[in-house]
Amino acid sequence: MNITSFHEPPVGYWYRVEKFKKDVYRIELVYKGKFVYNDGVESKTVWGFYNLKTDEFHSPVNYKKMGKKVKLRDTTPFSAMKINKNNTMIESLTHD
Secondary structure (H helix, E strand, O other): OOOOOOOOOOOOEEEEEEEEEOOEEEEEEEEOOOOOOOOOOOEEEEEEEEEOOOOEEEEEEEOOEEEEEEOHHHOOOOOOOOOOOOOHHHHHHHOO
């Protein structure tokens, strides 16, 4: 699998893939714009992790720690964290 083409990045963002451990890569979502609050330094977040050996994606716990395995179809371009589809707020936003 090509881990750099798994999702189309959201408008104004791009993905960066870097080695995290021997067979694990960290996937970062990087914002192209600049913010005053951080003196224009690159703004990024961890999208998730990819295990090359097992061919599996993992959600992030934080920048330094992998979370649970996730299926790509359960992720979004913004995060590998699984969406809680039972969330009342999401349901109210998606129904007329």
